[in-house]
Structure formats: structure tokens, C-alpha cells
Amino acid sequence: MEKGGLFGSTAGTILAIFxxxxxxxGLAGSRTVRLALTAMVATVAGTALxxxxxxxxxxxxxxxxxxxxxxxxxxxxxxxPASMSGAFLLGLLLALxxxxxxxxxxxxSAVLPRWAGALWAFGAVLFFLLGVVLGQATTGSSRPTQxxxxxxxxxxxxxxxxxxxxxxxxxxxxxx
Numbered sequence: 001m002e003k004g005g006l007f008g009s010t011a012g013t014i015l016a017i018f019x020x021x022x023x024x025x026g027l028a029g030s031r032t033v034r035l036a037l038t039a040m041v042a043t044v045a046g047t048a049l050x051x052x053x054x055x056x057x058x059x060x061x062x063x064x065x066x067x068x069x070x071x072x073x074x075x076x077x078x079x080x081p082a083s084m085s086g087a088f089l090l091g092l093l094l095a096l097x098x099x100x101x102x103x104x105x106x107x108x109s110a111v112l113p114r115w116a117g118a119l120w121a122f123g124a125v126l127f128f129l130l131g132v133v134l135g136q137a138t139t140g141s142s143r144p145t146q147x148x149x150x151x152x153x154x155x156x157x158x159x160x161x162x163x164x165x166x167x168x169x170x171x172x173x174x175x176x
Contacts, residue, residue, distance in 0.1 A: 010055065019157055036109070
């Protein structure tokens with residue numbers, strides 16, 4: 001269980017951070033450079049804050065479950081500090097706002113496919129607001145809208161990668 005969570009959730013989150021950096025670099029030469037930079041910083045900061053509960057979910061929750069099943073019922077009295085809830089909520093807010101702003105930056109950029117930006121922003125709302133927030137408020141777990149939002153954002157990212165401008169042949173190598 002820990003390996004699935006480690007590679008599925010934590011590694012996916014780290015990959016998302018690198019993807020946001022790549023998107024920010026892709027928008028660096030566009031007319032939305034300031035919006036893109038602000039959005040990238042907010043998104044990465046929010047996503048980094050969300051790594052803390054992801055790690056707890058991946059490693060602590062299975063251990064708590066095992067202890068409970070082994071007869072240690074006191075383990076269910078475990079309480080996390082309020083600061084962790086605050087960091088989680090701040091992470092959600094920054095990640096949601098940052099990703100929506102990234103979608104807007106893509107839409108306005110005139111560099112990347114416009115509708116991919118709209119799809120990215122809509123996917124972020126599905127993932128964070130209608131997935132994570134609604135899930136925590138109702139059932140305490142993720143909702144199918146979280147998966148749908150993640151798929152929309154992945155599709156938007158692929159669309160942006162496929163539709164990004166390519167340097168002309170013979171234009172020189174920037175790494176030289």
C-alpha cells in the first residue's frame with residue numbers, strides 16, 4: 001500500500017511540480033509572463049504544502065489502521081495540530097488559484113493552444129474544489145471529480161506540449 005501511494009500520489013505530485021515549471025518556462029516569452037510567473041509560484045507553493053498531508057496519508061494512515069486492527073483502539077484518538085489543517089487549507093487555496101491563473105495565462109498567451117488553457121483551469125476547479133474540498137466536506141475522502149480533474153489537466157498538458165511552437169530548423173542550438 002505504501003509503494004502505491006508513494007509512486008501514485010507523491011511521485012505524481014512531484015511530476016506535477018516539474019510540469020508547472022515547464023509550463024512557466026513555456027510562457028516566459030509570452031505576453032502573459034507576469035501572470036504566468038505569479039501563477040507558477042502560487043501553484044508550486046500550494047502543491048508543495050500539499051505534500052505534507054500526502055506523505056501522512058501514504059505512510060501514517062496504514063500504520064494507524066494496522067495498530068487499530070491489532071487491538072490498539074487508542075490509536076484512533078490521534079490528533080494532528082491545527083497548524084497542519086492551516087497548511088493544508090493554504091496549500092489547497094494556492095494550488096487552486098495558481099492553476100486557474102495558469103489556465104488564464106495559457107488562454108491569453110497567444111503562444112499555446114487557447115482552449116488547452118480553459119481545459120486546464122476547468123480541470124483545476126474539478127480537481128481541487130469539486131474533488132478535494134467537496135470530498136473532505138462530505139465524505140472525508142476523494143471524489144470522482146478529483147480523478148476527472150486530474151485527467152482533464154493531463155489532457156490539457158499534453159495538448160499544450162503537442163501544440164507548443166517548435167524552433168525552426170537551422171535556427172541554432174540554444175544550448176551551445
